[in-house]
Amino acid sequence: MIHLNKKHYPYLEEINIAVLKQIPISKSFSAEQAVLDVGCGQANLSLEIKKKGYCVWGVEENEFAATKAQSRIDNVIVRNLIAFDKIEEEIKAKQFDYIVFSDVLEHLYDPLSVLNFYLQFLKSDGRVIISVPNAVVWSNRLSFLWGKFEYDDTGVMDRTHIRFFTFKTAKQLVAAAGCAVCHTDLSPFIVRACLPILKKIMIKKSDKNNSSRAIIDSPFYRLYERFIYPIEYAVSYCWRTLFAFRIVVVGKKLGLK
16 A cells, blocks of 8 residues: 655656757867756756766755755756745856756646746757656556555656656647657566565665665666667567656747747
8 A cells, every 4th residue: 555645755867868868969069068856856867967068957946956966967956846936046147058857847737837837948949848648548547447546656657747648748748838749759668567676675774765776876886877778779669658667858038940
C-alpha cells in the first residue's frame, strides 16, 4: 500500500539522457550560452549540461537539493517554481538558449501557465525542452487491463503526479504555449521496469537520504548506458507510444527558424 500522506521516500535523481542529447556542445563555451533548468533538484542533469559548455541556472524549492545544486552549477534560485514575481526579480533580463522542464510539469496543476511564464526568458532562437512520463506505457496498460489504478512512490504513477500525458497531449501543451514542435524523443521502459529491484540492491537503508546518485555513479549504470541503452532505445523507438517511459518534446517560438 502506498501512503499518500508520507513525507519522505527514497528518490534516485538520474540523468535524463533523452533531454541531455537535445542540447549540443556549446561552440563558444561562454557565459552568454545559458540554460535554465526549472525544478533542477540536486542538479545531476544540470551538471551534465554545464559540462557541455553552458552557464547553467536552476530553480529549486527544496533547500537540501538546492544546496547540492549550488555546488554544481552557476546559479540556483531557491524558490517554488510558481513564485513568479520573486523569480522574475532574480532572473531580471537574463535570456537563455534552452529552458528545460525535466520531470516537472506532471507535478503541476497548471503546467501551461508555468510554460507561458518561463518562455519570456527564452532567447528568440532558443528552445524549450519538456520531459513528462508516458501515461500509456505498457506497464500501465497491463495494470488498467486488470482493473488496477494504483499510485507508487516513483515512476509514471508517482503519487505526486497531478497531470498525465501522452505523446499527443505533450505536443498539444507545447503548442498551446505558443511554440512549434520541432522534435520529439523518448526514454525507453524495458530495463527500467527492473528499477524497484535495483533500488533494493543498491541502496543501503542507512544511506537512503543521501543516495540520489547511487545508481548513476555505479559501474553497472555506465555499462548499461554504453552497451544496453542504445539497443533498448532502438527497440522502444519503433513502438514509442507503448515502450516510452518519458516523452520529450522540443519546441521553438512560432515564426522563428
